[in-house]
Amino acid sequence: xxxxxxxxxxxxxxxxxxxxxxxxxxxxxxxxxxxxxxxxxxxxxxxxxxxxxxxxxxxxxxxxxxxxxxxxxxxxxxxxxxxxxxxxxxxxxxxxxxxxxxxxxxxxxxxxxxxxxxxxxxxxxxxxxxxxxxxxxxxxxxxxxxxxxxxxxxxxxxxxxxxxxxxxxxxxxxxxxxxxxxxxxxxxxxxxxxxxxxxxxxxxxxxxxxxxxxxxx
Amino acid sequence: xxxxxxxxxxxxxxxxxxxxxxxxxxxxxxxxxxxxxxxxxxxxxxxxxxxxxxxxxxxxxxxxxxxxxxxxxxxxxxxxxxxxxxxxxxxxxxxxxxxxxxxxxxxxxxxxxxxxxxxxxxxxxxxxxxxxxxxxxxxxxxxxxxxxxxxxxxxxxxxxxxxxxxxxxxxxxxxxxxxxxxxxxxxxxxxxxxxxxxxxxxxxxxxxxxxxxxxxxxxxxxxxxxxxxxxxxxxxxxxx
Numbered sequence: 001x002x003x004x005x006x007x008x009x010x011x012x013x014x015x016x017x018x019x020x021x022x023x024x025x026x027x028x029x030x031x032x033x034x035x036x037x038x039x040x041x042x043x044x045x046x047x048x049x050x051x052x053x054x055x056x057x058x059x060x061x062x063x064x065x066x067x068x069x070x071x072x073x074x075x076x077x078x079x080x081x082x083x084x085x086x087x088x089x090x091x092x093x094x095x096x097x098x099x100x101x102x103x104x105x106x107x108x109x110x111x112x113x114x115x116x117x118x119x120x121x122x123x124x125x126x127x128x129x130x131x132x133x134x135x136x137x138x139x140x141x142x143x144x145x146x147x148x149x150x151x152x153x154x155x156x157x158x159x160x161x162x163x164x165x166x167x168x169x170x171x172x173x174x175x176x177x178x179x180x181x182x183x184x185x186x187x188x189x190x191x192x193x194x195x196x197x198x199x200x201x202x203x204x205x206x207x208x209x210x211x212x213x214x215x216x217x
Numbered sequence: 218x219x220x221x222x223x224x225x226x227x228x229x230x231x232x233x234x235x236x237x238x239x240x241x242x243x244x245x246x247x248x249x250x251x252x253x254x255x256x257x258x259x260x261x262x263x264x265x266x267x268x269x270x271x272x273x274x275x276x277x278x279x280x281x282x283x284x285x286x287x288x289x290x291x292x293x294x295x296x297x298x299x300x301x302x303x304x305x306x307x308x309x310x311x312x313x314x315x316x317x318x319x320x321x322x323x324x325x326x327x328x329x330x331x332x333x334x335x336x337x338x339x340x341x342x343x344x345x346x347x348x349x350x351x352x353x354x355x356x357x358x359x360x361x362x363x364x365x366x367x368x369x370x371x372x373x374x375x376x377x378x379x380x381x382x383x384x385x386x387x388x389x390x391x392x393x394x395x396x397x398x399x400x401x402x403x404x405x406x407x408x409x410x411x412x413x414x415x416x417x418x419x420x421x422x423x424x425x426x427x428x429x430x431x432x433x434x435x436x437x438x439x440x441x442x443x444x445x446x447x448x449x450x451x452x453x454x455x456x457x
Contacts, residue, residue: 119267120304120363124318124370125294134321138308 004186011177011190018173019194025091025159025169030152032095037102042132044107055103062100068161070097075165090162098155105147109140142213149206153199160195170194218243218374218405219264224273226259226429233259235429236273241374246406248416248437251426252452257409260426261378264407265298278373294322297367301379303359305351305366311338312347315366323370337365341395357388361395374405381412413456417441425449 040058043051062070071093078084084092113136121131163172174191178184219241226234233256241247249257262268264275266282266289275282282292306314315337316330325333338344341361351359360380367375377396381389393415400406400419410416416423417437424434425446433446441457444450 114304116300116302116304117306120298120300120306122290123265123267123293123296123298124366125290125322126318127290130321134317135306142308 003183004189007177007181007183007186008190008193011173014173015170015190015194018168018170019198021167021169022156022159022194022198025087025094025162025167026152026156029091029094029159030098030155032091033098033102033155034148036095036099037104037106040099040103041106041110044103045110055107059100059103062097067093067097067158068164071161071165086162086165086167090159090165090167094155094159094162097158098151101151101154102148105144105151106140109143109147110136112143113139145206145210145213149202149210152206153202156198156202157195160191218245218278219407220274220276220279221260221264222274222276224260224263224275225271226256226263226268227271233429234263234270237426237429237431239424239431241405241407243373243405244403245421246400246404246408246419247422247424248408248410248420249424249426250410250413250416250452251432255426256429257426258378261376261407261409265293265296265376267298290322294370295373297370297372297375299360299363299367299375299377299380301382303351303356303363303383305359305362307351310348310350311343311354311362314351314362315369318366319369334365334369337368338362340368340398341365342391355388356384357391360384360392364392364395364399368399374407375399377406377408377410379409379411381410411456413441413453425452427452 040055044055046052071090074093074096075084075086075089078089078092117135117139118128118131121135122128126134159169160171163169163175166172168176170191174187177190178187181187219239221237221239224234224237224239225232237256237260239247239260249260251257259268263270264277266284269284277292277296282289305311306317309317312331312334315334316325316327319325319330319333320327335344335347338347341364343358343361343365346354346358346362351362354362364375364380380396381392384392389412393412396406396408396415397419408415408420420437422434423437423440425432425440425444425448427433427446427448433440433444433449440449441453444453
């Protein structure tokens, strides 16, 4: 036990740097994923066939393949045509991955708004795009907050998979330390504690947001 | 004001409207009645292009509206609609509901729109409710807000789709009072309702729909005292 706490304290500065990398990966990829998700969800709900087909293809492929395969494919695939740092390859892979799930969240929430809302807006002379922006999306966004929070937490933990393309974040730092010290159990426990702490902070922030937005209604 | 010629509407294989002809004159109040499934709500929704006709012609203000070539949002600016389930926007206050379309469709300056909105709320007896959210209102109050919201676009005709059917019985009266007031002001109205008292008192003409066709129409007195069509007689026996 003494060695565990010694290890925890001695590696603290290195893990803080790694945690900062995890946060950047997660933050940047989730912001991109929100944009991707919204654009694709809107494509799906327009009712235009070929846009819906693109949506189905995107969501189908991303949900149908493992994230680690997507990360590898992007890292080794795209670096043939485009010089991309490991950070951006990882971030983009995470964004495309979360984007598909977030698109499904937005699509579901948009479609869950009573169709009488669109009818009422249109009967007032509003065009569909205006009605979507002013009437449907504000209601859909509010409903999306709880499932989005869930997806953010998944995204935070999924960022650990970019360890395999050589980004020094929490999980890869644990792997390195475990390999050097042969204290696998200790260092993977330490990794778990860092994730647990970060998820706790995110959960706290989300519950505050949910309370303020009164999303239970 | 509104002219409908040989309107046909199908839902899949179901032939809902079977060649309906209807004329609504300016300032006229037409009440459409009939059993459920007779097509009265579908007909009303076709007038606002929330349902698309399969064949026939619809003329609004003397101009034929072809959904393929006419921008429907422009037509709808002149045709107000009140729904059975109110369809107020829950994320906006009562006043914001009322001025949403004037501000964002007509581009009315917000302060001018707020003044206009408060005047309309006063007209429907809800001057003090402008800043509350719809969830705080009773059904009757919600429907009166919905009427004010439709009026805010200064439509030349108002369509009412069973406006009191979702209300508790004791709240029906306050909505009908507002509608009577509108009729007295000379608003052109097409009303689908089960309120026979309202039809008798306010309607200039009663239209009885049966199986997707207009089976009988006439002034309310003649219709209610001496209905001609056997199904009209049967219908009135059941509802009166």
